[in-house]
Amino acid sequence: MSLPSSKIAQFFLQHSTRSGVSMILRFFAMLCLLIGVYAALFHYFMLLEGRNYSFVTGLYWIMTVMTTLGFGDITFYSDAGKIFSIVVLVSGILLFLTMLPFMFTQYIYAPWLEAQKKERTPRTYLPSPSGQHVVIVNPSPIALNLADNLKTLGIPYVLLCNDSQHTLDLLDQGYTVIAGEHDSTKAYKNLALDYAAMLVALDTDTRNTNIIFTVRESGANNLKLVASATRDESSEILKMAGCNQVFQFQRLLGEALARRVLNDKARCSIILRVEDLVIAEAPVMRTELVNQTLKDCGLRAKTGVNVVGLWERGQFRLPQANSVFTSTMVMVIAGTLAQIEAVNALLGPKEGRSAKTETPVVILGGGGVGLAAARFLKASGRQYVLVDKEKIKGVPEDAMITGDAADLQVLESANFRKAGSVLITTHDDDTNIYLTLYCRRLQREVQIISRANLDRNIPMLHTAGADLVLSLASMVSNSVINLLSPGKILMINEGLNIFRYTVQGQLIGKQLHGSGIRSETNCSVVALRDTQNEMLINPDPNHIFAANEELFLIGDSKAEKAFHERFKT
Numbered sequence: 234m235s236l237p238s239s240k241i242a243q244f245f246l247q248h249s250t251r252s253g254v255s256m257i258l259r260f261f262a263m264l265c266l267l268i269g270v271y272a273a274l275f276h277y278f279m280l281l282e283g284r285n286y287s288f289v290t291g292l293y294w295i296m297t298v299m300t301t302l303g304f305g306d307i308t309f310y311s312d313a314g315k316i317f318s319i320v321v322l323v324s325g326i327l328l329f330l331t332m333l334p335f336m337f338t339q340y341i342y343a344p345w346l347e348a349q350k351k352e353r354t355p356r357t358y359l360p361s362p363s364g365q366h367v368v369i370v371n372p373s374p375i376a377l378n379l380a381d382n383l384k385t386l387g388i389p390y391v392l393l394c395n396d397s398q399h400t401l402d403l404l405d406q407g408y409t410v411i412a413g414e415h416d417s418t419k420a421y422k423n424l425a426l427d428y429a430a431m432l433v434a435l436d437t438d439t440r441n442t443n444i445i446f447t448v449r450e451s452g453a454n455n456l457k458l459v460a461s462a463t464r465d466e467s468s469e470i471l472k473m474a475g476c477n478q479v480f481q482f483q484r485l486l487g488e489a490l491a492r493r494v495l496n497d498k499a500r501c502s503i504i505l506r507v508e509d510l511v512i513a514e515a516p517v518m519r520t521e522l523v524n525q526t527l528k529d530c531g532l533r534a535k536t537g538v539n540v541v542g543l544w545e546r547g548q549f550r551l552p553q554a555n556s557v558f559t560s561t562m563v564m565v566i567a568g569t570l571a572q573i574e575a576v577n578a579l580l581g582p583k584e585g586r587s588a589k590t591e592t593p594v595v596i597l598g599g600g601g602v603g604l605a606a607a608r609f610l611k612a613s614g615r616q617y618v619l620v621d622k623e624k625i626k627g628v629p630e631d632a633m634i635t636g637d638a639a640d641l642q643v644l645e646s647a648n649f650r651k652a653g654s655v656l657i658t659t660h661d662d663d664t665n666i667y668l669t670l671y672c673r674r675l676q677r678e679v680q681i682i683s684r685a686n687l688d689r690n691i692p693m694l695h696t697a698g699a700d701l702v703l704s705l706a707s708m709v710s711n712s713v714i715n716l717l718s719p720g721k722i723l724m725i726n727e728g729l730n731i732f733r734y735t736v737q738g739q740l741i742g743k744q745l746h747g748s749g750i751r752s753e754t755n756c757s758v759v760a761l762r763d764t765q766n767e768m769l770i771n772p773d774p775n776h777i778f779a780a781n782e783e784l785f786l787i788g789d790s791k792a793e794k795a796f797h798e799r800f801k802t
Contacts, residue, residue, distance in 0.1 A: 268292070278311070282310055298321045300325060300330075301322065356412050358409075358424050360389070360425045365388075366388075366428065368431070369391070370434045375686070375687070378707075379706070382710040388717060391411060392411075415444050415447070416444070429453075430717060438467035438471070442467070442470055445471055445474040448475070449475035459479075459713060462481050463483060486708055489504075491594075493682055494615070496615070498581055501515045509768050510567065510759065512759070526555050527553070532576070536572050537575065538567065539566065539757075541787050542565035544562065544563040545561055546561055547691055547694075550755075593618045593648065594610055594655070594656060595617070597659065598659035599621030602658040603658035618634055619634070623635065639671060649672070650676065665694060666693055681701075684703060685702050687706050688707055730790060732793055739800065740778045744774070744778075754792055756795075757787050759771065762782065763779070
């Protein structure tokens with residue numbers, strides 16, 4: 234491979250290279266001095282044996298012995314000479330065959346490969362003409378999940394990675410990434426922040442603070458900066474550094490898990506509000522709806538809500554009139570706040586019959602998510618038992634069991650057999666799958682709600698027996714995308730979307746019932762704003778669309794894409 238002289242010169246002018254070359258030169262100086270001493274000793278031992286050789290012959294013998302070639306044309310007869318030959322041979326093995334290759338590799342070859350790698354690593358991002366890209370700092374698995382979701386939605390992004398090899402690996406995987414240090418103003422200037430829509434920092438609290446502060450120092454004063462934080466104090470410090478939006482994702486996830494715990498007095502968990510529109514989830518487990526069809530239960534006639542979707546072990550589908558409710562289903566319902574309260578009254582304890590005594594909720598894992606869930610349950614008046622290997626500061630003695638959650642005796646101490654719900658909140662997906670499978674085998678009827686760090690582990694958790702799974706990666710992605718696209722609202726339950734659409738083209742003058750929205754795209758209209766700016770929740774199927782009415786639709790990502798393709802939006 235031919236190497237341009239300019240590159241070679243530039244390589245040897247680097248400080249690290251000059252330092253390595255200096256080490257090698259010192260090694261060669263020491264080696265030459267040793268060879269000179271050996272040459273003198275060679276002549277000395279030869280004179281003792283009555284032989285005399287030239288200086289060049291002495292050097293020739295030393296080099297053949299030290300390099301282990303050993304031609305054998307010149308040898309010693311005496312024991313002293315042979316011992317000297319052994320010393321020369323061993324030192325040659327150490328210096329020529331071990332030290333020299335190591336030093337060349339360490340100080341010349343490896344730095345040269347690293348320099349070539351850095352030369353191939355992109356360090357500047359060229360934005361598209363429209364700009365509005367998202368900068369993501371620290372390509373962790375959760376950040377890569379965010380990048381995947383942005384790519385799916387057609388939103389440009391770029392990852393900033395501080396490791397050249399990792400950058401090349403991500404490039405090979407198809408990600409848009411450049412190399413640069415998180416605390417370098419030059420790196421952020423190379424990211425074309427003037428054209429960016431947002432920068433997202435998803436590292437530790439201290440590093441996120443450094444990232445935000447460095448970005449502001451680089452001159453990006455108008456850029457929207459978003460960061461994650463694990464502590465309340467960190468949120469304040471990040472805002473002082475210049476962060477516009479700080480998310481405590483662990484706390485949000487813990488509260489979201491706790492909201493979905495079975496509660497006879499409040500069966501519905503509100504997950505989204507848009508003006509008067511309320512979207513909620515309601516587990517079918519332990520209600521009179523089990524084994525009834527949607528048509529026969531009369532839920533809409535009794536409460537006014539519309540069942541717009543059904544979750545069953547991670548699978549979302551639109552309900553039909555003959556859909557049969559099972560105990561593993563979770564309804565997604567839409568209506569006003571009063572209608573949601575009517576569902577709570579309908580599915581809760583009936584008049585004249587006392588509510589079932591609620592058993593404590595068992596929480597497995599006392600990390601940030603588990604503690605947030607415990608605080609939420611306590612604030613809502615629910616009892617809980619937290620199980621963790623170590624004693625957690627701030628948790629009351631009567632609400633804490635110390636031990637391994639995989640130990641049956643520990644679970645028995647937590648009154649697991651009588652628990653109505655179990656929250657599995659550890660930070661390791663492998664552990665969560667293990668505990669989900671274990672708990673489901675011990676208790677077939679318990680409600681199991683599990684945390685997942687990565688979206689790819691959600692199906693496995695459902696297969697293991699979890700009734701509901703919430704993903705930290707999805708929560709991060711949805712929170713960021715909500716800030717980018719306020720017209721689209723991504724709910725936190727595995728990619729179920731609510732999006733807006735202004736009536737135009739072929740929908741004008743059509744009835745909702747015959748429009749093909751539900752039958753052809755698997756989306757459901759949950760609300761609309763008419764031309765008088767009035768919000769209609771669960772509009773009448775006979776409603777005729779008028780131009781410029783605003784629809785609120787619900788569906789998963791596949792359904793949303795089908796809607797855009799069908800109606801050419």
